[in-house]
Amino acid sequence: MIKTAIVEDNTGDVEKLKSFLSRFGNENNVKFSTIVFSNADCFLKAYPRDTDIVFLDIRLPGTSGMDAAKKLRELNHNIIIIFVTSLASFAIDGYEVSALDFVLKPFDYSFFAMKMFKAIRAVNSQASQSIVITYAHEKSVIPSAEIYYVEVSNHDLVFHTEHGDFKMRGQLKKLEKFLDPSGFVRVGGSFLVNLRQVKEVRGDEIKTDFGSIHLSRSKKKEFLTRFADYLGNYQG
Amino acid sequence: MNSVMFYRLLSAVELIAAEGLFVSKLVKRRHFIWRVIISVLAIALISLFFPEPYNNAWYVSFVYLTIFFISILAMAFCFDENWWNILFCAFAAYTIKQIAYVLSYLIVDTFDIWSLFGGSIVNPYTTSDGILAGQTPLTIVVFLDVFFGVYWASYFLLVDRMEKGEDMRFGGYQYLWLTIVIVLIDFVFNMIAIYYLNESLALLVERLYNIVTCLLALSLQFGMLHERKSDMEVSFLQELLHKGEKQYRLSKSTVDSINIKAHDLKQQIRQIGSQQAIGTVALSEIEEAVSTYDSVIKTGNEALDTILTEKSFYCDKNHIKLTCMVDGKTLSFMTPEDIYSLFGNAVDNAIEATESLPPEKRIITLVVKKEKGVISIHIENYFEGNISFDGAFPKTRKTDKMNHGFGFKSMALIVNKYGGSLSAKALNGIFNLNMAFLGK
Numbered sequence: 001m002i003k004t005a006i007v008e009d010n011t012g013d014v015e016k017l018k019s020f021l022s023r024f025g026n027e028n029n030v031k032f033s034t035i036v037f038s039n040a041d042c043f044l045k046a047y048p049r050d051t052d053i054v055f056l057d058i059r060l061p062g063t064s065g066m067d068a069a070k071k072l073r074e075l076n077h078n079i080i081i082i083f084v085t086s087l088a089s090f091a092i093d094g095y096e097v098s099a100l101d102f103v104l105k106p107f108d109y110s111f112f113a114m115k116m117f118k119a120i121r122a123v124n125s126q127a128s129q130s131i132v133i134t135y136a137h138e139k140s141v142i143p144s145a146e147i148y149y150v151e152v153s154n155h156d157l158v159f160h161t162e163h164g165d166f167k168m169r170g171q172l173k174k175l176e177k178f179l180d181p182s183g184f185v186r187v188g189g190s191f192l193v194n195l196r197q198v199k200e201v202r203g204d205e206i207k208t209d210f211g212s213i214h215l216s217r218s219k220k221k222e223f224l225t226r227f228a229d230y231l232g233n234y235q236g
Numbered sequence: 237m238n239s240v241m242f243y244r245l246l247s248a249v250e251l252i253a254a255e256g257l258f259v260s261k262l263v264k265r266r267h268f269i270w271r272v273i274i275s276v277l278a279i280a281l282i283s284l285f286f287p288e289p290y291n292n293a294w295y296v297s298f299v300y301l302t303i304f305f306i307s308i309l310a311m312a313f314c315f316d317e318n319w320w321n322i323l324f325c326a327f328a329a330y331t332i333k334q335i336a337y338v339l340s341y342l343i344v345d346t347f348d349i350w351s352l353f354g355g356s357i358v359n360p361y362t363t364s365d366g367i368l369a370g371q372t373p374l375t376i377v378v379f380l381d382v383f384f385g386v387y388w389a390s391y392f393l394l395v396d397r398m399e400k401g402e403d404m405r406f407g408g409y410q411y412l413w414l415t416i417v418i419v420l421i422d423f424v425f426n427m428i429a430i431y432y433l434n435e436s437l438a439l440l441v442e443r444l445y446n447i448v449t450c451l452l453a454l455s456l457q458f459g460m461l462h463e464r465k466s467d468m469e470v471s472f473l474q475e476l477l478h479k480g481e482k483q484y485r486l487s488k489s490t491v492d493s494i495n496i497k498a499h500d501l502k503q504q505i506r507q508i509g510s511q512q513a514i515g516t517v518a519l520s521e522i523e524e525a526v527s528t529y530d531s532v533i534k535t536g537n538e539a540l541d542t543i544l545t546e547k548s549f550y551c552d553k554n555h556i557k558l559t560c561m562v563d564g565k566t567l568s569f570m571t572p573e574d575i576y577s578l579f580g581n582a583v584d585n586a587i588e589a590t591e592s593l594p595p596e597k598r599i600i601t602l603v604v605k606k607e608k609g610v611i612s613i614h615i616e617n618y619f620e621g622n623i624s625f626d627g628a629f630p631k632t633r634k635t636d637k638m639n640h641g642f643g644f645k646s647m648a649l650i651v652n653k654y655g656g657s658l659s660a661k662a663l664n665g666i667f668n669l670n671m672a673f674l675g676k
Binding site: 098 | 317597599607655659661663664674
């Protein structure tokens with residue numbers, strides 16, 4: 001079941017979106033639940049915290065869709081944002097809210113479907129894997145989303161996470177395979193970075209909230225390719 | 237130190253010197269000087285103190301090969317390059333050293349320089365009369381001269397022509413493998429030649445060398461054929477790009493003048509509408525028709541505006557919905573011609589895929605944004621049928637393989653020029669094209 005929210009003040013548009021969702025759901029065997037808000041402030045206050053996808057109109061009474069998106073991002077790093085806009089002309093100013101994509105008004109089902117495939121892939125990729133770390137008889141369970149990156153130190157794997165560092169014996173190669181569906185990329189011989197936790201790539205440093213990883217010239221292209229894929233297809 | 241150790245060390249020094257010819261063409265790692273010092277010391281120590289329990293051609297080959305491979309690892313340790321580049325330089329270095337080595341013995345033996353001041357032929361493995369036993373001052377001078385000469389010539393004829401940071405993966409890894417195999421064969425033959433100097437084996441070795449030389453000639457021939465094809469491709473691509481530049485300028489002025497005319501037309505229509513009674517339906521139809529050409533796309537980048545406007549004309553005519561979410565300012569690092577060509581190709585590909593689809597699936601979306609320090613470009617469109625991939629690139633589905641498929645190669649050329657990445661994937665009937673560049 002995928003939980004969606006629609007923030008849109010035009011009831012006609014709301015009905016259209018809902019009908020598209022149910023058509024897509026029938027055609028592709030996906031179940032959706034939807035909750036509707038007519039303005040941004042209500043939404044920000046009352047949206048169910050486990051919402052997967054939010055359709056956000058750019059033009060709303062009161063707080064604009066773009067501002068709402070910015071606030072939403074501060075609260076929730078993982079939710080998938082799809083803008084709804086009726087801009088007939090072609091350029092929209094850059095956005096730093098990490099929106100996955102956009103849907104144009106007047107609504108078109110095929111267009112909508114194209115975006116939904118992406119959105120669903122993004123939601124599925126977020127179903128967080130957890131990893132069980134055992135070291136010196138202590139067991140911890142860590143959601144992969146909370147890992148900044150993993151590095152190799154002597155024969156141990158060191159996990160830098162939002163809740164501190166954890167150590168475990170193991171091989172980076174095996175871990176890489178296991179965590180690949182969660183968007184982890186190998187950088188150089190001894191680092192495995194969580195793309196979701198990458199804050200910025202500057203010069204030859206990959207920056208996370210924990211620390212930076214040096215991006216060597218030979219690994220640059222592969223990392224860029226994976227990161228671009230993530231930015232275009234799994235943003236959330 | 238006995239002479240066996242000395243000659244091993246000497247060989248290692250010759251090898252390191254040959255590999256050093258490539259220093260200026262390879263990207264150095266951090267703390268390069270330290271890495272070099274460590275590597276040279278390690279190789280020197282290993283060459284000196286490698287155990288030698290056996291004294292036959294095979295074991296000795298093993299020892300020298302090991303030293304060679306350690307030097308390859310050392311190169312990887314010192315240079316931030318991919319393995320192909322390192323292997324390329326290492327094997328070239330080995331071959332250069334080998335030429336110098338064999339040539340020096342050739343000269344010394346042919347002109348019998350040994351006996352010019354008295355002295356006997358030295359094989360370090362059969363005598364242990366001290367390190368330089370059998371060498372005379374003149375032979376040493378000859379050896380040094382030949383080595384310097386060959387290395388100097390190699391540098392100016394071969395290395396100097398390389399570009400720094402060049403990608404040495406020449407088309408088809410099979411050529412590098414062939415080189416490696418030939419070098420290894422030569423290596424072993426050389427060892428055999430030093431040890432077993434009898435006639436029948438010498439004849440065998442000579443014949444085998446003959447065959448190897450023929451193989452080399454063949455690979456040269458066919459390699460050049462392939463090269464020529466690649467060369468043609470490259471010059472074709474460059475032609476296209478050049479034409480693209482002209483096209484860009486033409487398109488820009490065309491689009492500009494169309495826009496101006498359309499704008500004027502719109503004004504005039506409004507005037508007509510307000511002065512005389514043209515039916516409002518007719519009026520709005522005319523306005524709509526003109527609107528298409530008045531739609532000015534403003535992305536914040538002129539070249540992008542031009543190519544997208546041009547493509548949008550075509551799309552409108554063919555009922556393809558082209559929608560864009562573009563922050564054009566992020567592309568200011570690219571030249572206008574490159575932008576025109578890159579996006580022209582990308583949108584053309586998408587147009588081709590969607591042109592013949594049912595109207596509701598004729599959709600192309602384009603996103604250009606800068607996020608987290610990475611500038612990324614994404615194009616999506618529906619497609620029908622199967623797309624097979626050749627690595628990260630889709631194989632052309634057109635029948636004329638020679639002339640088509642250039643769209644992608646041309647895009648790859650431009651993307652590489654700016655150090656970016658290009659990849660594509662096809663899922664759920666939707667084709668995704670992604671490009672990414674590191675922002676400054």
